[in-house]
């Protein structure tokens with residue numbers, strides 16, 4: 001394990017046992033002491049009971065995905081011992097409290113710690129077991145206690161002073177227990193230089209992107225895994241003067257976003273597949289009224305309510321075609337936290353430029369995974385406005401909201417800024433925005449909303465990210481969250497002549513780029529988290545290129561690098 | 573000063589001759605003229621139906637959206653630019669049927685907007701199906717045996733939900749209606765004006781003649797206290813022989829704008845967004 005210079009730690013237990021708190025705190029402890037991390041939660045759709053786990057992979061270099069096996073499992077309940085014992089690495093251990101779990105059997109992988117007893121002694125309360133665990137994990141991995149101290153103080157900063165102190169005391173006890181009882185150095189791996197990086201999830205990045213882009217109105221109806229976006233927006237609402245409103249349903253959410261945007265304010269909503277289904281009607285309204293909106297869609301497995309807390313990329317077909325009628329739209333599929341940030345800012349710019357709906361498609365895995373990112377430069381992408389400014393408005397006469405233009409884009413004036421009234425309509429309409437049934441106007445308007453805007457959008461596609469594709473024996477293609485696992489897989493098997501392409505934008509599809517890139521490709525494998533090979537079909541439909549094979553995963557869990565290496569190995 | 577004649581738009585009116593909607597349109601024009609605001613600062617939002625066409629016929633800003641969805645668009649427009657006067661024109665089917673959920677929850681939200689429901693107790697634009705307010709027993713092609721459901725009582729419902737301004741108007745009394753609309757707009761908070769609107773093509777029961785016999789003005793009686801909730805419930809139940817119109821219920825309530833602090837700030841739409849600085853936040857919360 002030392003040779004790998006990396007570790008995978010899993011903390012498992014029942015829902016409600018606080019895995020997320022300890023997991024989140026550990027992420028910061030590891031980062032502060034220099035490690036790079038990739039962490040996520042596997043949780044069931046229940047508040048108590050069941051089996052959940054938080055997994056953290058740590059290393060001295062950037063990480064982008066998960067591993068199949070864990071090196072250290074901390075079992076917080078009896079059930080977790082059996083469940084996760086089979087998934088540990090060769091030298092891996094399971095940390096458990098034998099007495100508490102009534103386990104008498106011997107197992108060379110077991111490392112017994114009376115953590116519940118220790119927690120009780122310190123706090124009179126078992127809640128402190130998480131802090132005990134935090135302490136000994138830190139010591140085992142060679143982390144200085146001062147990082148634990150600092151992080152716990154921040155994590156519990158809203159608690160009473162004696163609670164904070166008791167948590168630290170519990171962590172200290174765990175730390176000392178490790179010094180005195182765990183004599184091996186195998187888990188003390190080399191640290192990296194991650195101290196000054198940022199630690200966030202892709203959904204944080206989407207929220208920050210929206211704030212940076214000038215989103216002032218956010219409305220949503222709660223649905224996992226998009227709820228965290230609402231939480232972030234609500235958390236910063238005051239500071240950035242935004243209004244964040246819980247809508248009565250997703251239909252209201254999207255229509256509210258349209259209303260605010262019509263009035264001139266950058267607006268956004270976030271949901272998952274089920275909620276997006278309800279928004280389809282509003283998506284079409286945004287298309288018809290040419291109102292810019294941004295929708296974040298965090299995919300989870302369907303159909304219907306599916307696996308509420310798990311991951312999938314099954315909504316690609318749906319997002320591309322949702323809404324009745326024909327109109328232009330843009331769909332981004334960021335593959336990393338950095339991309340999630342930049343593409344969100346761009347989503348607002350493009351929505352406003354083309355006066356269309358823009359969808360940021362993500363999935364639970366990317367949305368909820370923590371990773372270090374280099375401090376990014378929020379100013380490297382400009383917030384560009386495409387409206388008739390207040391100044392310019394003074395000179396506008398005889399304003400026509402849907403004026404026919406070469407580009408299909410009519411100047412967008414803001415109500416009350418210009419003297420003339422603005423008419424927007426969901427029925428087919430004249431250039432003035434009044435209802436019409438004229439065949440010629442209909443043709444002009446469809447050309448405007450669909451052909452002309454699609455042509456404009458096709459001219460500024462977010463390019464596919466390409467790695468060693470030229471002359472490769474095999475080219476892998478993915479979108480969204482598979483970016484991480486594809487890049488790590490390639491690093492892990494440098495002897496194979498493999499290239500890969502990640503698509504940060506799936507609609508309009510980068511057809512001409514892909515035709516160029518795949519010219520002469522010997523073998524094309526499309527990797528996707530769904531059962532229908534939706535990306536492979538889209539590739540075929542838009543370019544005529546047929547993938548050699550699809551690697552599909554649709555068990556609600558993300559790909560991991562070991563699994564992918566194994567599968568690719570069988571293919572080539 | 574704008575006058576009613578300046579408010580007319582160039583769009584050709586597509587209602588049946590004799591429709592109650594004309595009375596409502598005239599009343600709207602008169603109240604807008606009396607309001608004394610620039611037309612550019614007024615926004616009419618509508619859904620779908622005959623009633624929803626109204627914004628096209630006046631020279632104010634117009635967002636004519638989807639069936640049942642006028643309210644969410646309107647409230648968010650108001651949030652985005654609280655300086656706009658926002659008025660919604662909608663039908664009984666549009667508002668109480670397809671849009672029922674939004675009706676309920678936007679009363680709770682209590683933004684300073686005015687909702688005018690053209691209540692013809694029928695679906696006009698789709699040619700005469702029952703609406704949630706159609707009188708029981710009324711026969712349509714969709715309900716050949718007559719409507720069997722209980723009607724929905726918009727005024728009682730709005731009062732029960734806590735609306736601060738609940739009124740009933742009549743398309744046949746344009747002076748009174750324009751007064752009501754003006755009062756509704758002036759009321760700080762959500763205002764509902766349910767307007768009895770004869771549909772000359774599809775509602776053969778609730779006609780101008782039918783209404784003319786029973787309508788009376790509740791506020792004419794100086795003793796009527798619109799702040800009395802129980803009395804307001806009583807009045808909203810009257811139907812048939814005696815139908816009260818006027819301000820049935822009115823109380824002051826804190827608005828969404830006040831509760832969120834929007835009121836004290838510049839309108840969201842006027843905020844500069846080109847240079848929002850998030851660097852501090854990145855360092856504070858994500859390192």
Ligand SMILES: Cc1ncc(C[n+]2csc(CCOP(=O)(O)OP(=O)(O)O)c2C)c(N)n1
Pocket residue numbers: 620621622623624639662663664665666667690692694695696697698703
């Ligand atoms: C989603 C949707 N469903 C159905 C319709 C068809 N539709 C148009 S108007 C209308 C009913 C309108 O009735 P009401 O609100 O009472 O208005 P009126 O025409 O009587 O003024 C319906 C069902 C539609 N446009 N959209």
Ligand code: SF4
Pocket residue numbers: 586587588590591592593622692696697770771772773774
């Ligand atoms: S159908 Fe009825 S409501 Fe519609 S315009 Fe004709 S009379 Fe008016």
